[in-house]
Amino acid sequence: SGKEKWPRGDESVWKEGLRSVNTDVPSITKSIVNHVQTSLARQAYNLDDLGAYQAAALSVRDDLILNWNDTQIHYTQKTPKRAYYLSLEFLMGRTFDNALLNLGLKDQYREGITKLGFNMEDLLEQERDAALGNGGLGRLAACYLDSSASQELPVWGYGLRYQYGIFQQLISPEGQQLEQPDPWLAGGENPWELPRLDVTYEVRFYGTADRLPGGRALWQGGQEVLAVAYDVMVPGCYTKNTNNLRLWESKPKRGFDLNSFNAGDYEHAVESSNSAAAITSVLYPNDHTTFGKELRLKQQYFWTAASLADIVRRFKNIAKPFSEFPDYVAIQLNDTHPTLAIPELMRILVDEEEIPWGKAWDIVTNTVFYTNHTVLPEALEKWPVPLMEHLLPRHMQIIYDIVTVEKKFPGDRDRLARMSLIEEGFPKQVRMAHLACIGNRKVNGVAELHSELVRTTILKDFVEFEGLSKFSNVTNGITPRRWLDQCNPELSALITKTLKVDKSVWLKDLERLKELLPYAEDAAFRKEWAAIKQRNKERLAHHVETTLGLTVNTNAMFDVQIKRLHEYKRQTLNILGVIHRYLKLKQMSAAERKKVNPRVVFFAGKAAPGYYIAKLTIRLIVNAARIINADPDTRDLLTVYFLPDYSVSLAEVLIPSSDISQHISTAGTEASGTSNMKFCLNGGLLVGTVDGANIEIAEAVGENNVFFFGHLTPAVEDLRYQHMYRPVPVEEKCPALANVLDKISGGMFGDREVYEPLLNTIRQGDFYLLTDDFDSYIGALDMVDKAYLDKEEWIKKSIRTTANMGKFSSDRAILEYAESFWSIEPIKVP
Numbered sequence: 001s002g003k004e005k006w007p008r009g010d011e012s013v014w015k016e017g018l019r020s021v022n023t024d025v026p027s028i029t030k031s032i033v034n035h036v037q038t039s040l041a042r043q044a045y046n047l048d049d050l051g052a053y054q055a056a057a058l059s060v061r062d063d064l065i066l067n068w069n070d071t072q073i074h075y076t077q078k079t080p081k082r083a084y085y086l087s088l089e090f091l092m093g094r095t096f097d098n099a100l101l102n103l104g105l106k107d108q109y110r111e112g113i114t115k116l117g118f119n120m121e122d123l124l125e126q127e128r129d130a131a132l133g134n135g136g137l138g139r140l141a142a143c144y145l146d147s148s149a150s151q152e153l154p155v156w157g158y159g160l161r162y163q164y165g166i167f168q169q170l171i172s173p174e175g176q177q178l179e180q181p182d183p184w185l186a187g188g189e190n191p192w193e194l195p196r197l198d199v200t201y202e203v204r205f206y207g208t209a210d211r212l213p214g215g216r217a218l219w220q221g222g223q224e225v226l227a228v229a230y231d232v233m234v235p236g237c238y239t240k241n242t243n244n245l246r247l248w249e250s251k252p253k254r255g256f257d258l259n260s261f262n263a264g265d266y267e268h269a270v271e272s273s274n275s276a277a278a279i280t281s282v283l284y285p286n287d288h289t290t291f292g293k294e295l296r297l298k299q300q301y302f303w304t305a306a307s308l309a310d311i312v313r314r315f316k317n318i319a320k321p322f323s324e325f326p327d328y329v330a331i332q333l334n335d336t337h338p339t340l341a342i343p344e345l346m347r348i349l350v351d352e353e354e355i356p357w358g359k360a361w362d363i364v365t366n367t368v369f370y371t372n373h374t375v376l377p378e379a380l381e382k383w384p385v386p387l388m389e390h391l392l393p394r395h396m397q398i399i400y401d402i403v404t405v406e407k408k409f410p411g412d413r414d415r416l417a418r419m420s421l422i423e424e425g426f427p428k429q430v431r432m433a434h435l436a437c438i439g440n441r442k443v444n445g446v447a448e449l450h451s452e453l454v455r456t457t458i459l460k461d462f463v464e465f466e467g468l469s470k471f472s473n474v475t476n477g478i479t480p481r482r483w484l485d486q487c488n489p490e491l492s493a494l495i496t497k498t499l500k501v502d503k504s505v506w507l508k509d510l511e512r513l514k515e516l517l518p519y520a521e522d523a524a525f526r527k528e529w530a531a532i533k534q535r536n537k538e539r540l541a542h543h544v545e546t547t548l549g550l551t552v553n554t555n556a557m558f559d560v561q562i563k564r565l566h567e568y569k570r571q572t573l574n575i576l577g578v579i580h581r582y583l584k585l586k587q588m589s590a591a592e593r594k595k596v597n598p599r600v601v602f603f604a605g606k607a608a609p610g611y612y613i614a615k616l617t618i619r620l621i622v623n624a625a626r627i628i629n630a631d632p633d634t635r636d637l638l639t640v641y642f643l644p645d646y647s648v649s650l651a652e653v654l655i656p657s658s659d660i661s662q663h664i665s666t667a668g669t670e671a672s673g674t675s676n677m678k679f680c681l682n683g684g685l686l687v688g689t690v691d692g693a694n695i696e697i698a699e700a701v702g703e704n705n706v707f708f709f710g711h712l713t714p715a716v717e718d719l720r721y722q723h724m725y726r727p728v729p730v731e732e733k734c735p736a737l738a739n740v741l742d743k744i745s746g747g748m749f750g751d752r753e754v755y756e757p758l759l760n761t762i763r764q765g766d767f768y769l770l771t772d773d774f775d776s777y778i779g780a781l782d783m784v785d786k787a788y789l790d791k792e793e794w795i796k797k798s799i800r801t802t803a804n805m806g807k808f809s810s811d812r813a814i815l816e817y818a819e820s821f822w823s824i825e826p827i828k829v830p
């Protein structure tokens with residue numbers, strides 16, 4: 001504040017020693033050279049691209065630390081209400097480029113790096129992705145961190161520092177997905193984090209919980225492990241505010257057991273230390289599934305317990321009574337994974353702070369918020385009661401003690417059974433979604449349709465119980481910093497030039513894109529727009545050429561589907577559609593083929609390692625691509641690529657190049673989708689079902705600018721019923737599809753019998769309604785072809801799409817959370 005006395009030494013000496021962010025080229029190059037010399041202990045003549053990247057990254061890191069430190073001090077002094085985003089996944093991708101752009105230092109660094117004899121683009125390629133997430137849910141968390149910092153909101157993320165992120169995907173010569181570990185930290189120090197070896201908490205597992213008078217209990221014994229903090233700096237865009245993502249690593253509490261070691265039992269000596277370290281060793285590569293793995297439950301508790309201990313300690317530092325906890329703290333649960341935060345906070349308040357049960361429950365339910373991210377039944381977490389009792393005996397007692405529903409509906413036994421936190425069966429199971437839903441202040445879904453489905457299906461009883469006002473919607477968003485400015489710099493520059501404002505303005509107020517609308521009528525602008533798309537196609541083609549050695553036809557329409565492999569996302573529908581197109585091309589005369597619009601189809605995405613059908617889909621794509629791409633009759637008109645090892649940085653190359661992208665889930669299954677937003681922001685048009693955020697995108701950009709197809713959500717249940725009880729053979733229902741299936745079964749793509757299990761999911765049961773939607777899907781793709789013939793009109797659609805995407809900025813979404821849920825306010829760091 002300036003009023004305090006200088007704490008130690010000679011003030012002027014201190015002040016002289018302080019440095020600020022390096023903004024001019026000479027001090028940037030000086031700082032890089034310093035890091036080469038000291039941190040890396042190298043010199044100009046033995047420095048490769050990796051070393052140069054490391055030195056430049058360390059230089060940027062120094063700047064981030066300054067801003068981060070000032071931000072944390074400012075928050076500590078001002079004691080604003082803070083929000084904490086608890087997510088088991090943060091799919092951050094690369095940091096270097098993003099940090100430079102947010103700091104506004106990219107040009108200066110480029111110049112400095114060039115002067116030092118290196119190439120900026122080559123250095124950017126040296127960084128490994130931080131891939132601590134599976135898909136959309138984890139990437140959403142990363143976008144929300146960027147928006148929180150950019151909007152100057154006091155928000156911290158809490159997650160786990162996995163030693164291994166999502167596996168690396170290889171494709172075998174047969175087209176089989178192979179998984180390899182992703183030791184993303186193996187390259188040495190990670191410049192983007194600060195190890196905080198002084199910030200540690202003890203976390204207990206197992207043991208016994210003995211009830212004491214007054215509702216408290218004593219939990220003791222069992223295993224104790226240490227949680228050690230690693231802080232990841234999250235810079236805001238054109239602001240000093242730099243927020244924190246705190247990731248926990250597990251460590252043994254006591255190194256190893258010296259007695260066993262001295263007795264010659266080496267194995268036993270290291271056993272407990274291994275089991276403690278194992279907790280944060282690996283990100284579970286599953287998406288939309290639950291499985292009663294003890295280690296996964298241990299991860300969840302370890303992370304929520306450490307995070308809550310940290311949050312409570314910070315709260316206690318401001319010396320306020322616990323009744324004011326909800327005035328200073330909001331905790332957002334990203335899906336049910338952190339639901340144990342509810343009983344854990346109860347345990348802290350009741351057992352440790354000696355707060356009466358009812359008051360504690362009030363505090364918890366005014367502090368916690370829960371976002372649901374899926375209505376797929378297989379993704380709703382349940383934990384076996386015996387496992388919970390064994391691992392977390394005190395929490396199980398607390399869960400049993402949470403009885404709220406019975407009071408309101410006495411005697412309504414069906415309802416009570418439906419709503420119970422415990423599901424009957426062998427074994428009994430704890431329903432985490434019910435616990436999350438009861439122990440919080442607000443529940444939300446992630447797109448209008450999804451939130452409606454949450455209210456009317458999986459949590460219907462709870463709406464009747466708690467009232468509609470607790471349930472709401474926050475449509476997802478994406479950060480325009482990474483998903484436009486960073487991944488599509490030329491388009492970003494064109495927008496800045498056209499809007500005639502500094503890019504920091506429109507990047508933080510994305511509705512400004514509307515001002516592009518009149519330029520759709522400007523032929524010169526359209527020409528620039530199209531040229532950028534073309535160069536982005538060439539950039540992708542170059543990437544494919546250098547990584548896979550394949551040549552891509554950049555004069556074709558680029559058609560992209562990139563996301564986790566899942567039956568509900570229907571990559572199978574896409575590849576069957578591609579084969580249908582191929583068969584049609586084969587039947588055409590040379591003259592007819594001349595009229596066809598060439599198309600290149602890209603797929604990328606990982607399948608969960610145990611997901612057999614999803615892996616078969618990859619295999620079919622790879623082998624169909626092999627045959628189709630080799631056919632001289634058609635290869636100028638249709639080629640297909642499966643790009644291995646999908647990642648955030650691969651998405652950054654793919655998305656700006658697309659003419660169309662596919663978001664074709666069975667209606668009612670994709671909660672939101674967020675890549676749909678990324679494509680449209682970059683002027684790619686959307687082919688999709690009436691599902692998730694597709695609906696709101698169409699509302700925003702105009703239905704004439706999207707290609708919708710397929711049955712609507714209310715029809716899905718009936719159609720499934722028909723498939724079950726009155727099945728009609730595919731040959732009758734959809735001859736075009738039957739023909740495609742026959743060709744595959746007949747061995748057109750090799751592996752004659754291999755695909756039968758995949759094809760049978762369509763022939764029998766067809767849970768994801770491919771036979772119902774195939775004809776209208778093909779119809780939509782035909783519409784795409786027709787529309788693409790009028791190039792000028794197509795570019796207009798592309799411009800209008802981008803111009804109308806303002807709503808989908810994650811800034812809008814995070815401000816909705818901040819205002820309507822958390823009641824937190826921006827706090828600018830001076």
Ligand code: GL2
Pocket residue numbers: 134135136137138140287288373374379446476670671672673674692
């Ligand atoms: C998901 C949804 O499937 C996806 O539609 C949504 O966009 C994201 C973010 O809200 O959440 N739910 C989920 O479990 N995963 C998702 O990607 N993994």
